[in-house]
Amino acid sequence: MIQFADDTTRQLVWDMWKTVFGDPDDYMEIYFRHKYRNDQTLLYMEGNKAVASLQMLPYQFTFCGTEIPVIYLSGVCTLPEYRGKGYSRQLLMKSFDIAASRDIPLILLVPQEEWLLKFYDKQGFIQTFDPGTEALPSLNDLLQRHSENLYTAYREFDSLFRYKDMTVQKSFDDFRAMVEEAALFGFPPKKNLMGMARVIDLQRLLSLFADQYPQTSFSVSVQDELLKINSSSFTINRGKVERNGPPAETLFHFNIRKLTQLLFG
Structure with missing residues (x-):
């Protein structure tokens, strides 16, 4: 149960x-x-x-x-x-x-072991974030610059990521937890982690994509084995999305995993 x-x-x-x-x-x-x-x-x-x-x-x-x-x-x-x-x-x-x-509309996760990629793939997840090769900005350096005010340190941290696309945003409470965890382990260098995504509401994400790329026009037929609401055809045209509408000249056929990868670039 x-x-x-x-x-x-x-x-x-x-x-x-x-x-x-x-x-x-x-x-x-x-x-x-x-x-x-x-x-x-x-x-x-x-x-x-x-x-x-x-x-x-x-x-x-x-x-x-x-x-x-x-x-x-x-x-x-x-x-x-x-x-x-x-x-x-x-x-x-x-x-x-x-x-x-x-x-x-979206679920994310970071698999801790390689074999989990296949397990999550069966649930409609797909790798959308590659592991980083360069260290992220140092939390320790940031805290030293703002030793008297944790919130000021957060504001600088937030400014580095707030306007980056395809980025998980952190609240002040998230930042405080990050600082405590990093301090526990001596502020080790951090890199971006390999991550996976699972689309829950495809139409909503396609609408955001269409709004950002209003000159894009195509139709896509999507198959989602687990979430039938996503299994449909969608036409993206002039910044709008229409479900089961007249197809555009360009028509693609994708499963939910492949389309998720394409949406995340």
Whole structure:
């Protein structure tokens, strides 16, 4: 049975995270204090035992010049003795339903191991972000420049990313959690991570694309094996999107993964 977490199951989520990922308690304390929320946590229960879970962390993401709400999936895990039963897949499908109900058109995640690429591909995710080769701006240097005011440091940090397209935007609370985590590990150099995306509301994303590229005209027929709402034909013309309208001269046929990669460039 799938349910949201509550105050009685919070410790179960902590214990599961500890078992599966083995992170140190001081890191987990930062994560659970800043990011964990009951209404963003799904559990798969066998009786009174939580055997699989995931967190749906809310962020803003800049897509085609517009900030949209996204879910970043974190802590997707199943206890070792309960694997192979499809529990994580069921939790992912439930997260798709929740994203749609909350008017969130896109889900992102960062797979921690190579084999997970194939697992998430089966759920309609595709790699859309390459791992970085250059270090990101140093948080330690930033904090030293603004040693008296964390919010001022955040303002400079935010100015580096706020107007970059295809970028997850961070709030001040997100930044504060980043600083605490980085300090815990001695401010190691950071690079962009390889990431995957799953489109929940294709028409909304196509509308944003069409608005940014009003001279673009084409039609696309899309197949989405899991989210039938995305399986349709769309015509993009003069900054507008029409579902099942008259096809443009140029017609493409894509599955949801390929179209997602093209939309993300």
